[in-house]
Amino acid sequence: MLNPAGTAVVEARDVTVALGGRPVLRGNDLVVRHGEFVALMGANGSGKSTLVRALTGLRPLTQGSVLLFGTPLQDFKERHRIGFVPQRGTAAGGVPSSVREVVASGRLTRRPLLRPAGKADRAAIDDALEVVGLTGMASEGVSTLSGGQQQRVLIARALAGEPELFFLDEPTAGVDLPNQLALAGALRTLSERGATIVLVAHELGPLEPLVDRAVVMRDGRIAYDGPPLAHEDVHGHHHPIAGSHDHVPHVGSPFDTMSLDPREDRR
Amino acid sequence: MSPAELLDLLGRDFMQRALLAALLTGLAAPAIGTFIVQRRLALLGDGIGHVAVTGVALGLLTGTSPTWTAVVVAILGAVLIEVIREKGHTNGDVALALLFYGGLAGGVLITGLAGDGAAGLQVYLFGSVTSISSTEVWYTAGLALVVLTVTLGLLPQLFAVASDPEFAKVAGLRVRAYNLLVAVLAAVSVTVAMRTVGLLLVSALMVVPVATSQQLARSFRSTLLWAMVLGGVAAVGGLVVAAWLSARATVAPGPSIVLLALAMFAATWPVGVWARRRRRLAEPFPALGTGTPGPHEVDEHPHQHGDDCGHPAVPHDDHLDYVHDGHRHAPHGEHYDEH
Known part of the structure; x- marks a missing residue:
């Protein structure tokens, strides 16, 4: 729902990010x-992913x-209030891990160090799996799932911490239609439960009816x-080629860092 | 050597000490190794091992216990590797290689200065049963227990950080601190394994049991626990084999432990291939129909499909279908059929 009078959950002012000296977000x-x-x-490279990464603290x-x-990001400690779904491709590592284990790691925001998982933790994990429709696959290996199912695992992981604010980075990119519909169903459930959702998308697809506010980025600025706008208004008619892109040329020497910008070093 | 003689040998004091050290090493190295493999840093242990050679040499030169100098130098090296990896992004591997070779060359040079020559270093490079003193066994046991307690106690946090550092950072975990912790624990287990497997082969005990257990395991936890079991069996078994062969020739325990671990991998690998294939074949095709919309009106599509509409055309029997939003359109009067 659009909520012009509600409390501000995210408040970004004059957000500027430079990668390797090149401005990616401008004010x-x-x-x-x-x-x-x-x-x-x-479009690709317009800065939408970078904006989400800046809002979550991943980009200085x-x-x-x-x-x-209401708390400045660097002092924000109530991490269980936010859930983050990164761009796909990180669900499987070098060692097999089960769906349940990945989802359980999202519960760590609410579990103190060295305390074993309790009843409430298990219930939250079960609920998260149910919302994304993967209840029967909890003990499957994540790497054996399809891309769309892996994406749903990542959403369940963010859900397990029972956050109030979700950041999702391209959850539907490269996901087949049935899985997109399952994703849309999960996000509808979340939205109905009162969660605030900020989502990066190239194309909305089945998510379109859920969105009540669209923010369109162009060249690092909010345009x-x-x-919400029709797809044609945002992009014109074209068919984007999926794939990642680099903002900065790769480093040439082993001890070089990515932060070539002196202003970034000061932080 | 007859079985009775072997039993007699295994009953000796120095052999009992070596067996205890090997068992603890075999449990601790794969435990931390699982996280290293998860982060796709399988060769990290090897690098730390090379750096630790300098630590051992410093111990030999100054006359202090090589175990402790190795611990200190290995930890410094591991932290340096981790910092370079974090800062250096793509070219981290070159920086790591510089460190590896520097460590090995420095170690050999300093050992030469100490007057021990290559023979003195040999014991640490490939392991040795007879040279382990009882105090060193206690050091080894203590360090191995530290590694095991920290790894198993912080398993959920370390797993989250190793599998998705960005998510872990947003979730409020101190990713850098945990990564440094893994590096330090890896350095400690390298020095723990130094007396049994030796510094040049230590990485094998961190990686090979993990590679073996992940052939069959489906979850991270079971991979880790099975890797510990396999590591323990390989370490103890390899030591016994080395002792048995020692009647005929001088055999360092390191190679026999590593070869035994590799034999276990060779034995499980076909089983793993077969099991994965079976699982894939058993997987049902995804149910159709849930996401496929029915025929819809032409006016949802502002253009007529044709040669230049941008949608790929697919010949289908007597007509052309156009691929649109993941399904195929066939013009049919006022609407498109889904093919």
Whole structure:
């Protein structure tokens, strides 16, 4: 739901991010209020993923500030209130791990060190698996699942911590239609439970009816912020080629770091 | 050597000490190795082993216990490797290689200065049963227990960080601290394994049992526990084999332990291939129909499909289908059929 009078859950002011000296985000303001379902859209390289990474603290800001639930990001300790779903491809590591183990790692935001999982933890993990429709596959190896199912595992992992605010980075990219529908169903459940959702998407597909606010990025700036637009208005008619892209040329010497920007080093 | 003689040998004090050290090594090295394999850093242990050679040499040169100098130098090396890996992004492997060779060359040079020559170092490079003193067994046991307690106690956190550092960071875990902890624990288990497997082969005990157990295991926890069991069996078994062969020739325990671990891998690998194939064949095809929309009106599509509409055309019997949003469109009067 659009919630113009609600409390601000995310408050970003003048958010600027430079990668390797190149500005990727330039002075963006964004306020997301409680219960909203916001889609960050735009072409490849427009900065939409970087904006989400800046809001979650994965990218240091060159300038500006981010408040989560009214607390500056660097002082924000209530990590169980946010759930993050990174871009796909990280669900499986070098060692087999079961769906349940991956989902359980999302519960760590609410589990103190060295305390074994309790009843509430197990119930939350079961509930998360049920919301994404993977209850019967809890003991399967993650690497044996399809891409779309792996994406649902990652959403369940974010869900296991019972957060109020979700950040999803391209959850539907490269996912087949049945899995996109399952994802949309899970996100609808979350939204109905009152969660605030910020989602990066290239194309909305089955998510379209859920979105109540679209933010369109172009060249690192927010170009549009308002009710959702038709796909053609955002992109024109074209068919994007899936794949990742680099913002910065790769490093040439072993001891070089990525932060060539002196302003980034100061932080 | 007859079985009776072997039993007699195994009953000796120094052999009992060596067996205890081997067992603890075999349990601790794969435990931390599982996290290293999960992070796709299988050769990290090897690198730390090379750096630790310098530590041993410093011990020989200064006359202090090589175990402790090796622990210190290995930890410093591991932390340095981890920092370079974190900062250096793509070219971290070159920096690691520089460190590996520096460690090995420095170790050999310093040993030469100490006047021990290659023979003095040999014991540490490939392991030795007879040279283990009882105090060293206690050191080994203590260090192995530290590694096991920390790894198993922090298993959920270490798993989260190893499998998805970005998620872990957003979840509020101190990713850098946990990564450094894994590096330090790896360094400690390298020095723990130094007396039995030797520094040049230590990485095998961290990686090979994990590779073996992941042939059959489906979860991280069971991979880790089976790797510990296999590591313990390989270490103790390899030591006994080395003792048995020692009647005929001088055999260091390191190679026999590693070869035994590799034999276990060779034995399980076909079983794993077969099991994975069976699982794939048993997997049902995904149910169709749940996500496929029915025929829909032409006006949902603002253009007429044709040669230049951008949608790939697929010949289908007597007409052309156009691929659209993951399904195929066949124009049919006022609507498109889904093919």
